[in-house]
Amino acid sequence: MLGLSRKTKVSTGASLPVIVGIAAACIFLLVGCLVSNIFAQQTVAGLAQGAIFASLALALVLIYRATEVINFAQGELAMATTYIAYQLTLWHVSYWLAFFLTLVISFVLGAVVYGVLIRPVQHRSVIALVIVTVGLFILIDGLVTWKWGADLKFMPAPFGNNVYHAGGVSFSRQDIGVLLVSILSVILLWVLFQFTKLGLAMRAAALRPAAAALVGIRVDWMLAIGWGLAAVLGAVAGLMTEPSQFLQPTMMQAILLYAFAAAVLGGLESPAGSVVGGLAIGVFLNLIGQYVGYATSELRLPIAFAVLLVVLLLKPTGLFGRRQVRRV
Amino acid sequence: MAALLELADVDARYGPIQALHGVTLSVEEGEIAAVLGANGAGKTTTLRAISGTVRRDGTLRFAGRALHGGPDATARHGIAHVPEGRGTFAELSVWENLRLGAYSRRASKEDFARVQRYFPWIESRRSQQAGTLSGGEQQMLALARAFMQRPRLLLLDEPSLGLAPLLVTEIFRIIRELNEQEGLTVLVVEQNAHIALQLAQTAYVLEVGRVALAGPSAEVQQHESIRRSYLGY
Ligand SMILES: Nc1ncnc2c1ncn2[C@@H]1O[C@H](COP(=O)(O)OP(=O)(O)OP(=O)(O)O)[C@@H](O)[C@H]1O
Ligand SMILES: [Mg+2]
Numbered sequence: 010m011l012g013l014s015r016k017t018k019v020s021t022g023a024s025l026p027v028i029v030g031i032a033a034a035c036i037f038l039l040v041g042c043l044v045s046n047i048f049a050q051q052t053v054a055g056l057a058q059g060a061i062f063a064s065l066a067l068a069l070v071l072i073y074r075a076t077e078v079i080n081f082a083q084g085e086l087a088m089a090t091t092y093i094a095y096q097l098t099l100w101h102v103s104y105w106l107a108f109f110l111t112l113v114i115s116f117v118l119g120a121v122v123y124g125v126l127i128r129p130v131q132h133r134s135v136i137a138l139v140i141v142t143v144g145l146f147i148l149i150d151g152l153v154t155w156k157w158g159a160d161l162k163f164m165p166a167p168f169g170n171n172v173y174h175a176g177g178v179s180f181s182r183q184d185i186g187v188l189l190v191s192i193l194s195v196i197l198l199w200v201l202f203q204f205t206k207l208g209l210a211m212r213a214a215a216l217r218p219a220a221a222a223l224v225g226i227r228v229d230w231m232l233a234i235g236w237g238l239a240a241v242l243g244a245v246a247g248l249m250t251e252p253s254q255f256l257q258p259t260m261m262q263a264i265l266l267y268a269f270a271a272a273v274l275g276g277l278e279s280p281a282g283s284v285v286g287g288l289a290i291g292v293f294l295n296l297i298g299q300y301v302g303y304a305t306s307e308l309r310l311p312i313a314f315a316v317l318l319v320v321l322l323l324k325p326t327g328l329f330g331r332r333q334v335r336r337v
Numbered sequence: 338m339a340a341l342l343e344l345a346d347v348d349a350r351y352g353p354i355q356a357l358h359g360v361t362l363s364v365e366e367g368e369i370a371a372v373l374g375a376n377g378a379g380k381t382t383t384l385r386a387i388s389g390t391v392r393r394d395g396t397l398r399f400a401g402r403a404l405h406g407g408p409d410a411t412a413r414h415g416i417a418h419v420p421e422g423r424g425t426f427a428e429l430s431v432w433e434n435l436r437l438g439a440y441s442r443r444a445s446k447e448d449f450a451r452v453q454r455y456f457p458w459i460e461s462r463r464s465q466q467a468g469t470l471s472g473g474e475q476q477m478l479a480l481a482r483a484f485m486q487r488p489r490l491l492l493l494d495e496p497s498l499g500l501a502p503l504l505v506t507e508i509f510r511i512i513r514e515l516n517e518q519e520g521l522t523v524l525v526v527e528q529n530a531h532i533a534l535q536l537a538q539t540a541y542v543l544e545v546g547r548v549a550l551a552g553p554s555a556e557v558q559q560h561e562s563i564r565r566s567y568l569g570y
Contacts (some may be wrong), residue, residue, distance in 0.1 A: 213426050213437050220424035225441035281345035
């Protein structure tokens with residue numbers, strides 16, 4: 010039977026109440042931005058932060074769909090690749106060249122991690138897979154601390170420190186830059202998956218590996234490419250985090266938790282859901298940080314998870330997840 | 338000339354369970370061959386041995402070359418396998434399923450036009466999610482997808498499974514058309530011995546992983562034990 014048939018998967022796609030809810034939230038934000046300058050600033054800063062969550066969340070979703078495991082090392086991988094970019098800038102490579110070189114290196118690194126560490130245990134057990142990703146987390150953490158130390162490092166500022174003024178509101182150039190770069194990489198990835206033959210083959214390999222092999226798709230290659238692309242997204246998240254958090258081995262740990270929350274909020278198997286989830290969490294945290302007195306920075310993570318819990322109680326499959334039984 | 342597909346003394350196993358014991362069969366270019374047998378006889382396993390989705394040894398030759406790769410390599414060599422359960426990408430659209438059929442080659446407009454000639458209803462359903470098609474439509478989509486591979490050999494695992502008699506007739510009519518008009522060679526596994534023997538020129542009967550009987554369909558049909566166990570007269 011080889012799992013070709015009788016398999017039910019969580020299909021993705023937003024239901025009407027969710028779409029209405031998201032539309033209402035967007036209108037609320039828009040009105041808020043028009044009414045208050047501070048609100049507008051905080052919204053944009055929240056979107057920038059959320060876009061980082063979104064890229065890392067999307068990386069988690071990609072891997073979850075391909076390999077059915079949460080890659081606990083995704084954040085550390087992102088951190089390590091950011092250090093690689095840092096090292097390149099130390100060697101006097103310009104920031105943006107280092108940025109793109111790092112994306113290429115990350116792709117290879119992600120694919121190699123799949124081939125060397127994940128593939129051998131992939132069909133053994135979920136526990137084995139989880140242990141491997143946790144082991145990878147510890148390994149990367151150790152290697153980076155050993156090579157570069159645990160103290161803060163600084164990279165050249167990619168977007169400068171200027172401020173834009175629009176309609177009496179000032180936006181930081183850095184926020185806009187982070188937002189654009191993160192969203193652009195998400196869009197490029199979406200185009201790849203939705204409109205190219207390679208993307209179609211990758212989706213087929215992740216959804217139904219046995220059937221994909223029968224039409225000639227090299228399933229292992231597709232999964233390796235998936236891990237490579239996830240690592241690229243992670244690198245983008247790491248590089249976009251650096252301007253505000255600076256470099257240190259722990260820089261991505263809290264962000265991984267937010268990304269995880271975003272992925273679950275979106276339905277865990279829904280790429281679009283993870284992006285919406287990431288942006289929503291980013292904006293929400295910034296706004297309550299601004300307007301709710303007791304939401305201090307120490308309380309941000311617990312508040313985010315409390316809200317997540319409430320959403321999941323109301324809609325257990327996440328915003329964009331839908332459990333559906335089909336004829337197969 | 339050698340046959341298009343030749344299996345000699347092929348064994349196959351699922352872990353400790355040996356499912357095929359020295360199966361020998363051959364399929365000539367341009368013919369339809371059928372594999373018959375009771376539940377658990379090893380019909381599905383025979384197709385899996387050919388496409389490389391089960392551990393097998395023995396000699397397998399296709400178009401003069403040894404077959405030893407996995408399923409993806411076999412597909413790229415020109416063998417399309419519609420497996421038990423049809424191998425539909427249920428989450429993807431009908432159109433995407435067809436495009437996946439053509440994954441290993443560059444599909445032309447002509448290919449899609451051809452598919453529409455045999456399956457005219459597909460055009461109006463191209464963006465429907467494949468998993469929501471009816472059983473008969475899914476079986477036709479599986480055929481269409483396999484046809485998009487432009488294979489030299491088509492392996493079909495119980496195309497009649499779960500379909501109403503009228504649909505079974507329709508499916509077999511299409512298989513015959515593909516064979517006669519496109520020169521497609523077919524190896525079909527069937528429980529429905531009656532219709533399979535009508536369709537095929539050559540038939541193999543499997544019993545617990547061994548070929549118990551082989552020959553032209555007409556002869557196999559006359560065979561006493563076959564009539565009693567599979568044809569019911
Ligand atoms: N995945 C598997 N693991 C272990 N044994 C298997 C597996 N698949 C099949 N078998 C065994 O191999 C033998 C042949 O099975 P196969 O599926 O080839 O039979 P079949 O002729 O196709 O039967 P059916 O008409 O029911 O589809 C059976 O004894 C079956 O129990
Ligand atoms: Mg079978």
